[in-house]
Amino acid sequence: MNPPSMEKTTVEQISAPPIGEPAAVDVEYAWQGNNRVVLLENGEAYFPRVFEAMRQARTEILLETFIVFEDKVGNELQQVLIEAARRGVRVTVSFDGFGCGELSTGYLAALNEAGVHIQIFDPAPKHLGFRTNWFRRLHRKIVVVDGTIAFLGGINFSADHLADFGPEAKQDYSVEVQGPAVADIHHFALLQSGRPARAKYWWQRRRQRRSELAFSDHDGQVRLVYRDNGDHRTDIEEVYRQVLRSAQRRVVIANAYFFPGYRLLREIRNAARRGVAVRLILQGQPDMLVAKLAARMTYDYLLKSGVQIHEYCERPLHGKVALVDEDWCTVGSSNLDPLSLSMNLEANVLIRDRAFNRELFERLEDLSANHCKAMSPDKAPRGRVWHMTVGFLVFHFLRHFPAWAGWLPAHKPRLKAFIHPAGSDHHEPL
Template sequence: MSSAPLEEPRVEHLPTDQAIREPGVADIEYGWQGNNLVKLLENGEDYFPRVFEAMREAKTEILLETFIVFEDKVGHELQQVLIEAAQRGVRVTASFDGFGCGELTTGYLTALSAAGVHIQMFDPAPKHLGFRTNWFRRLHRKIVVVDGTLAFIGGINFSADHLGDFGPEAKQDYSVEVQGPAVADIHHFALLQSGRPARAKYWWQRRRQRRSELALSDHDGQVRLVYRDNGDHNTDIEEVYRQVLRTAQRRVVIANAYFFPGYRLLREIRNAARRGVDVRLILQGQPDMLVAKLAARMTYDYLLKSGVKIYEYCERPLHGKVALVDEDWSTVGSSNLDPLSLSMNLEANVLIRDRVFNQELFDRLEILSEHHCKAMDPEKAPRGRIWHMTVGFLVFHFLRHFPAWAGWLPAHKPRLKPFTHLAGDDRHGPR
């Protein structure tokens, strides 16, 4: 089999950008579902054994969406697990991002396709003069649903750099495993994203969701899926953050890899600290991209002067996208708090109302901030706040409107393209 890098596929059917964005779900907002079991998975050491075990035990279906797969030991294990599942009759659908998975070889994908795995590439594009052209509007979600009864969602990609033995560049990250009624919503969402038909939400399901909204005082096991697209739900995740910050009473902890939010969200963070809430941010001190650190530091003086505590995690790159408010609300997912995630990428988070989960996440973040982070001193915050915030304003709002401008260009009309292996075709290329 060829090992050439992935080339521009030849396809028979190219769905429209609207169909890819959220095919058939433009008006769907998922409600709270109760009585779920939610387990926090920290780093690849927790995540990979559990998700691979679930895939090996799959009976009928595996749905996978991911931003990155590398052909390393994790990527090869994923390939083998999916091949074995497909060969025993499990329907496997894998959606890969064309940028994050752009270095996968044709041979890697052909082996999956030949075994019966349904592969879809989101906006694949060849390099031009050695450079990628599909930087924006990425499929950034990380979702796995097995047999419609078990779901994983978070920020962990299928790559060895999420394992501690990768070395100093190993990422610090989080995901969750969900079992219970909320999996039906995650499964429904993932089905629609893959282009496959999903049953409509019937009236009794909607009524059940409304009842669960009224039962939030029970807290335990409440889960809700929220997502961001480039259509009707383009600000949902950001709005959830602003809402919970406005109602926070005692504590807020946000651990986020790429932190450069808009002014409304920054203002809610500042206001929470001003009214006496213990607000802590855990951000990158050893970033995988220097620009992430520089952008985040533009906000430090504004936040520190208002009483926000900022910690930089310096042991290795922070890749997490998690937060908690008070003693019962938490979120884990793929969305950073930067213009790419809040304005461009396709993202998904779960919201969790569960005191036990909240406390476990708080304890782990407390260990991170107290023992592995450097606390920023308010007296030594970067000066020149007006200049920094002016630059930040211009950069953020340029990126905020960039998707609309980029959408006019052919190179930025994302498409979900099927990869098809044809037996006897010596090209073995994407179709």
């Protein structure tokens, strides 16, 4: 048999017919207690833990990710998954068709031939050398191993999450969860992969639309929240707004792409006005200039109300974390921008744990005190008139873009199973 081609190609040329849209999940997961949660900062902490868990897997690995690159991290991921599949572990991976669109046929075929079940979310060919499937991405980063340990956050499988990548290495966070909440994350990941999962009973559905104040005083509480393009379009944003309204002492938000809607901006401003210490840690060295222009359009509005804004300037900030008071936190994949809040598929975990909150606060406190530049109303960068004009136009375009996109002809992203022709006789389609 000839070795698989390493040619860069589009997934449609080598994939099976569509599986269908990711399953609609009409469930709002409840708070689960008695969990162990561990903060993982950057690839140095994340990759060793997740790869070790995969190497210890006995029955199942479920993985969803936005980006995999064929670098030292992506290659190690490939090898770990191949080894797991060859020892009888059922491995199902879901790659986003945009973020993973440059993976070679050979990379995917090697996984496929080892028995890894590969799904591509909304693949599309390039047109005139450019990708056209920019929107409604599978942006989640979830790994569940044996249904007993889960990882969720903002870290992709790429070497640019490691410090030795250089000045473009990303600053980011993930969380490791063990305990009862893993069952919910596992249930969600199973449904999204198109595989059967236990039913959630009617009394478990739509029961979480109550205040975030309704919680146990015990530590180790974890709850999964997600955003889809069905019945859960605003769930993550609503959680942010609820906890901002209930904040009493402090709020710290570290977010890579910050241009939320007016209602969320208003809750941030209102919290600062009533005396809550509100701090935003945003990109000062962005990987996309448009993000910086849009974010800075909010500075005057927030700074004049007492919000502290710190720009992280050492390297690109990619984190999506927040904490409120001394016990509530969130870690996940969702930025506070129109793509994450209105279009992409996202997932965050909410955590009520004082020790975890304290650790995240200390990490962010060090980041803002030693590695950031503080903005002030009189010194906040405004740039030239044309910069302000462009920023104004960009901000309002991005704010309204999701609504405008809704007027376009319907496009429902789908999962496609990757089946390399050489391995099609032994691959089990999902």
